Amino acid sequence: xxxxNSMHPDAHLVSHLQSLDQxxxxxxxxxxxxxxxxxxxxxxxxxxxxxxxxxRAALLANQRDRKKLEGDIQTNxxxxxxxxxxxxxxxxxxxxxxxxxxxxxxxxxxxxxxDRILELMTASEPLEAAVKKAEAxxxxxxxxxxxxxxxxxxxxxxxxxxxxxIRVQRAEAAAKLKPAVLSTYERIRKKxxxxxxxxxxxxxxxxxxxxxxxxxxxxxxxxxxxxxxxSCGRFLFYNPAVxxxxxxxxxxxx
Numbered sequence: 065x066x067x068x069n070s071m072h073p074d075a076h077l078v079s080h081l082q083s084l085d086q087x088x089x090x091x092x093x094x095x096x097x098x099x100x101x102x103x104x105x106x107x108x109x110x111x112x113x114x115x116x117x118x119x120r121a122a123l124l125a126n127q128r129d130r131k132k133l134e135g136d137i138q139t140n141x142x143x144x145x146x147x148x149x150x151x152x153x154x155x156x157x158x159x160x161x162x163x164x165x166x167x168x169x170x171x172x173x174x175x176x177x178x179d180r181i182l183e184l185m186t187a188s189e190p191l192e193a194a195v196k197k198a199e200a201x202x203x204x205x206x207x208x209x210x211x212x213x214x215x216x217x218x219x220x221x222x223x224x225x226x227x228x229x230i231r232v233q234r235a236e237a238a239a240k241l242k243p244a245v246l247s248t249y250e251r252i253r254k255k256x257x258x259x260x261x262x263x264x265x266x267x268x269x270x271x272x273x274x275x276x277x278x279x280x281x282x283x284x285x286x287x288x289x290x291x292x293x294x295s296c297g298r299f300l301f302y303n304p305a306v307x308x309x310x311x312x313x314x315x316x317x318x
Contacts, residue, residue: 074290075301116198264300272296
């Protein structure tokens with residue numbers, strides 16, 4: 065009876081090293097992503113703030129224009145009062161008509177100003193509502209951004225601490241591998257974006273799914289050497305524990 069080993073010792077080390085590298089990559093990605101996420105929500109908050117400022121400016125301009133028009137109406141009323149007094153003392157019909165013309169013009173300007181004030185008052189209502197709504201929403205949004213920013217900073221600190229720990233473990237694991245194996249691992253990892261080792265237990269490469277040659281598969285099962293897939297070049301390992309019957313019992317290979 066031929067006895068099969070489960071995995072070559074170096075396969076265990078390579079698998080562990082790959083796991084550490086994948087954990088480190090995930091942490092590095094999250095650490096890099098969190099500031100981008102915070103910048104994004106802060107940018108959204110800033111755009112909402114600019115829109116509020118624009119609405120405030122429009123409302124202020126509306127109020128300023130109304131105040132000016134109200135001042136113009138008051139000036140016109142004073143002018144009309146004087147014109148009426150002067151018209152009462154007109155010496156001839158020509159002067160009287162001249163005063164009438166000026167009074168009519170001043171009255172027309174007053175009506176225009178009053179009409180414009182009504183337009184501005186109508187326009188100010190939605191502006192005031194928009195400003196009040198935006199102020200309330202921004203207050204809540206600022207709180208949310210502050211909470212998210214704090215959470216992101218705390219998460220980043222935890223990630224960085226974990227990453228530091230993993231890098232120490234990674235250095236220890238890499239030191240246990242032969243230089244040639246480590247060099248091959250690094251080359252494969254770079255080529256296949258972090259996936260350097262695959263299972264070959266079923267007679268196929270678990271990564272590229274190519275069927276293994278019978279003799280190669282027997283060599284893999286013996287576990288006497290650390291082998292690489294003849295197709296994709298990844299390290300392969302054999303683990304009979306995954307071969308089980310439907311009832312869950314392990315199959316004995318002989």
